[in-house]
Amino acid sequence: MIFRCINLALVILLLAVTATCASATDALSQVRNMPDASLLLLDGNGEAMVNHRPEAPRIPASTLKILTAWLAIDHWGLDHRFATDFFLDGGQVLWVKGYGDPMLVSEEIERIAVRLKAKGLTTLHGIRLDGSYFAGGLSIDGRSDSSNPYDAPVAALAANFNTVNVRKTARGILSAEPQTPLTDVAREIARNLKNGRQRVNIRDSRLSARYFGEILQAKLQEQGIEVTGSISNQPLPGELPLYYRHMNSHTLEAVLRAMLRYSTNFIANQLFLALGAEVGGAPADFEKSRRYARQRIASRFHWQGFTMVEGSGLSRRNRISARQMVTLLEAFRPYRGLLPSPETGIQAKTGTLKGISCYAGYLESRPFALFINQPAAYGLRLRVARELLARIRKPSAPVR
Template sequence: MLPLLVLVTLASIAALYVRGDLNPILCDGPCAPQYVTPPEGLATQSPDPDEAATVGSGPIDAGALATAVAGPLQSEALGGRTSLVAVDARDGAVLIDDAEGAQIPASTTKLLTAVAVLQEWGPDARFETTVVRDGQRLVLVGGGDPYLTDTKSKGSSVERADLATLAAATAKQVGRGPVTLGYDVSLFVGPAVSPAWEEGYVGGVVAPVSPLWVDRGRVGAGRSTDPAADAARRFAELLQARGVDVTGTPTQTEASGTTIATVRSAPLSRIVEQFLADSDNEVAEVLLRQAAIKAGEPGSFAGGAEVVAQVLADAGVDMAGLVINDGSGLSRKNRISARTLAETMAEVSETPRLGSILSGLPVGGFSGTLEDRYVQSGQARGLVRAKTGTLTGVHALAGVVTLSGGRPVAFALMSDDTEGVNPFVTQAALDRVVAAMADCACGA
């Protein structure tokens, strides 16, 4: 018999594995789905073995699905303007089209941003932050790595590049100096702050968009109002700590000369997974510009919006009423229809290049912004993967729900007229609609 200490140790390791605490060691970050033991209830339901040959082979019963959601959709907590569109994720057939036209999407806008950047760059793309030297002049060049950090973050799957590592590599090339330092943010153009954002957002809930920042422009509980300059000043301090004599104050400029040091971001697939799970506004805006740049458009709000529209058009997604002012969904002037979102999620479900969108979506009752939702919703727990969207009076969900029997349905549910309702009550009402779909034995 094994000693008690050995048994306890093995049990502890098993618990850590299931929780994912060993992922940074085993997988260099979050493990891919095939290497993870799913929590009870998270795996897609499998049909009875005797029925395996027939379940899921026929069309979904659209009438039964509509009947299942009819009652929950009548809730007064959803306000006076609610849309629900559901699409068979396997063949694109529209199952429910109960829509009010284009509505305020809030953070479900991030789904379109993720689709655009992955289609343009591919999941393996990485973004570089570099140092260029011209004589005794150094320039820190922002390459649009949204997760660039001050120092290396242990175990993070996305915070792969850091200024401390870049400073160490630079110091080896330049010795003790003296040198001057500039910073180049010319990768992005146009306004760093959307004119469609409400006053007070910048510095409070979002930083000005920049291809160069550390820790996503965060300063304590707030945001920097000049993240590129802050990053350059920090880089100067790190160089000085390495013995490099940096003279003067870093100034904005455009780089010319020879690249002497480089750090690279995490793969785009990891970045997309993380920003969707966290619903990160700053990362969304950087990725919108990266999509624009790769497509040959200006790295701006407007350039990104053009590319989002083009990518959706190329995929055959309905874009009626589409208006995009940013990549995060902070703008209340954005308009996206539930049809656009549902068809986009159907496209995501069928396109391997976009797989990190699905794997990054919060899971009902388990992770991200849905961790505390669907916990009491029976079969819906673990069967809903969706992006949330929330602004004052606005609530949305868009993603994929697995019906009873194992059939995946892409959906979008939007309400943008709920100012007079407690937001938690509206969230619960939305969850009941989606739970009704999960509980429906509508798959043939």
């Protein structure tokens, strides 16, 4: 009986060790056994070094942001800066027209206040905000109605990625960041939050513009500019002359680096919408952006069977094959430094939705794409990347 128990224990231990070893060293075989996965790695000559169903259209999740980044670079160039226009009427009311600048953070709004003071502005009797460059009621396919910053909606005029960052205690509500004043919109949103520090999105586009206006008012007052009167949303009167055009201090290169590093859905869809409006005319909407993306991608890459519904990868209706992603990565090669680099030899973007795990980028500068459209173990995609790196560094190593 004792020997039987010992033998059983040894068998269980052996099985556990075997499973652990397989899990640690056999990620590529796991992917090859997945019916809803695709993988492609090119060698130094552009030939397939490792491939598994590379032609099948897959849901790319946030790896789609690489395509959004390429479209933006292709259209604007890395040195592009986004504009916001300011007008001053005869009653000393400041009018602001937004065009979807994704980087109107508090520090940037302070720069705007400094520039307005430098132009001689001393007194205002109100602030009017025009967010009509984006169509009203825009809905992002795949976006949930949560308050998570991940789900921040788009807006033509929005501050701090369309989120508020507050700290709520039994004593009251405070701004959770020193560069951002606590405003009425932030107080209103925080009223229903639990105690603690929280960053939540602003769901109403009219509140988005108003929040920008409230931060601008506070920054103007810090510069010694007297601001009285109301802050409200209102279309810009057509006859007002331009008073000041602010070009954001962040170039498109900096915007894309932030988007790809932090996988910011808000930035991705701001860019996607702005592209469509610039080519197809205002107001921005997703159909104009889809039309532009289809035309430009067909012209440049001659793809068939791909679908780009929005720019962030939230939609499960997006489709792209591993072959198409690798083709894109060949074109994106001059900009691969924009991608995150979690460890030496890897420059790549992850993509995650429930039941979806993706990874695309470069391994020792060689393009690869991994799309897993079925449940997979946590960390499998990174293990695959490491095994592919080992294959690149030791070409004789077998790949199963």
